[in-house]
Amino acid sequence: MAMTLFDKLWEDHLVAQLDDGNSLIAIDRILLHERTGAIALYGLKSKNRSVVLPKHVFCTIDHIVDTMPGRPNKARMPGGEVFIQALRDSARSAGVTLFDVDDPNQGIVHVIAPELGIALPGLSVICPDSHTCTLGALGTLTWGVGSTEAEHALATGTLRIKKPRTMKVCFDGELVPGVVAKDMMLHLIAEYSASGGSGYAVEFSGDAVSSLSMSGRMTLCNMAVEFGASTGLIGVDDRTIEYVAKRPFGVRTELQSAATNYWLQLRSGSDATFDATIRICASDIRPMVTWGTSPEHAIPLGTSVPGKKKRDQVDRDTSIDKAMNYMGVQSAKNISDFTINGAFIGSCTNGRLEDLRKAAVVLKGKRVAPGVKAICVPGSTQTKIAAESEGLDKVFLDAGFEWRESGCALCFYAGEKGFAEGDRIVSSTNRNFEGRQGPGVRTHLASPETVAASAIAGHIVSYTSGQED
Numbered sequence: 450m451a452m453t454l455f456d457k458l459w460e461d462h463l464v465a466q467l468d469d470g471n472s473l474i475a476i477d478r479i480l481l482h483e484r485t486g487a488i489a490l491y492g493l494k495s496k497n498r499s500v501v502l503p504k505h506v507f508c509t510i511d512h513i514v515d516t517m518p519g520r521p522n523k524a525r526m527p528g529g530e531v532f533i534q535a536l537r538d539s540a541r542s543a544g545v546t547l548f549d550v551d552d553p554n555q556g557i558v559h560v561i562a563p564e565l566g567i568a569l570p571g572l573s574v575i576c577p578d579s580h581t582c583t584l585g586a587l588g589t590l591t592w593g594v595g596s597t598e599a600e601h602a603l604a605t606g607t608l609r610i611k612k613p614r615t616m617k618v619c620f621d622g623e624l625v626p627g628v629v630a631k632d633m634m635l636h637l638i639a640e641y642s643a644s645g646g647s648g649y650a651v652e653f654s655g656d657a658v659s660s661l662s663m664s665g666r667m668t669l670c671n672m673a674v675e676f677g678a679s680t681g682l683i684g685v686d687d688r689t690i691e692y693v694a695k696r697p698f699g700v701r702t703e704l705q706s707a708a709t710n711y712w713l714q715l716r717s718g719s720d721a722t723f724d725a726t727i728r729i730c731a732s733d734i735r736p737m738v739t740w741g742t743s744p745e746h747a748i749p750l751g752t753s754v755p756g757k758k759k760r761d762q763v764d765r766d767t768s769i770d771k772a773m774n775y776m777g778v779q780s781a782k783n784i785s786d787f788t789i790n791g792a793f794i795g796s797c798t799n800g801r802l803e804d805l806r807k808a809a810v811v812l813k814g815k816r817v818a819p820g821v822k823a824i825c826v827p828g829s830t831q832t833k834i835a836a837e838s839e840g841l842d843k844v845f846l847d848a849g850f851e852w853r854e855s856g857c858a859l860c861f862y863a864g865e866k867g868f869a870e871g872d873r874i875v876s877s878t879n880r881n882f883e884g885r886q887g888p889g890v891r892t893h894l895a896s897p898e899t900v901a902a903s904a905i906a907g908h909i910v911s912y913t914s915g916q917e918d
Contacts, residue, residue, distance in 0.1 A: 614724035
């Protein structure tokens with residue numbers, strides 16, 4: 450019987466089926482960062498246990514590191530240096546790889562893992578971070594876990610987990626010009642809710658997915674968790690193989706042929722059975738932006754904020770009203786009528802080189818509107834170096850953006866000075882709940898192109914409508 454990609458990966462890593470309904474899964478790579486990594490490593494050390502496979506563990510400093518040029522304050526949050534030093538000490542003691550602040554391989558964990566070839570097709574990868582599902586774009590079995598689960602995997606090379614059900618989300622047909630992967634995910638979540646994928650491992654497929662670059666595929670899988678899914682993944686094809694070739698921590702040249710033969714089998718059978726299926730007509734999708742405090746509060750650019758007449762779930766009216774009050778939006782008002790105070794491009798969702806290139810196309814020769822604080826933070830140091838070699842930094846700076854060091858930065862609030870209470874921000878990040886980018890800050894999620902166009906216009910506008918303006 451034909452198997453789904455997820456089932457293939459699961460069977461390849463199944464160590465044992467446990468009596469309580471859980472499974473024991475072999476873990477090939479463990480990723481750690483400074484917010485949670487030291488906790489797992491210290492927990493292991495306190496029990497007089499060692500890391501079973503130190504060469505398979507990789508740490509980076511990304512979440513709370515200062516991203517201002519030169520990193521003068523080391524950490525974004527008061528006292529954050531303690532977290533950074535704790536990871537340094539514990540990584541050194543455990544004998545695992547650490548990409549420190551000044552390491553050319555430093556960056557957001559979900560950006561550097563594929564960039565460096567740490568995550569590869571067919572591997573199982575975990576990290577104490579919910580957006581580890583990003584790596585499923587490579588045909589990888591991957592989850593975000595807790596620090597305790599990470600500690601268990603460090604000691605045993607395994608993870609105890611209950612197998613999720615499988616869901617296929619198929620984007621049929623072609624995208625219209627101006628629509629990108631971020632829009633695809635916001636459309637999906639708006640249509641099927643932020644819990645639509647709950648309990649499922651979601652495989653993205655269809656012509657629109659096959660046509661995406663690897664960066665776009667990573668954006669889809671990154672936001673699988675915002676859809677409520679346990680993970681997201683995409684089958685391997687020639688584009689995947691081309692992407693993973695000759696990565697620093699990838700497969701040795703003499704093993705490349707054998708690896709490629711195995712990787713190309715990592716796709717669902719044509720008649721594989723999923724527990725659930727969603728089909729979306731790709732040509733129906735338009736550039737999207739969120740208006741509320743959940744990714745499911747998303748609408749096409751240029752349309753109105755939903756009013757009560759558009760709410761098909763009466764029992765959710767209270768939460769919708771709460772979101773509207775927090776965001777300061779009025780029912781039936783066009784989303785493009787809202788002026789903005791800030792724009793942010795970066796994060797593990799949209800901080801890769803391709804994202805910066807696309808935003809730079811929008812920004813070239815233009816200036817950010819008066820009163821808009823615009824910030825760009827590359828997702829990794831390698832991304833920053835590559836962008837600067839192409840002159841992208843100059844495009845951002847000439848347009849009035851800040852150009853910073855790599856890190857998670859203002860994807861989330863960590864206690865540092867950033868945006869002010871009441872500021873309205875258009876952001877290429879993945880979460881927009883209350884206070885995500887600072888106390889009282891109002892976050893509208895969108896693609897990097899839309900963020901760039903909005904920064905120039907001074908109000909929420911799509912790249913395509915920005916061209917018309």
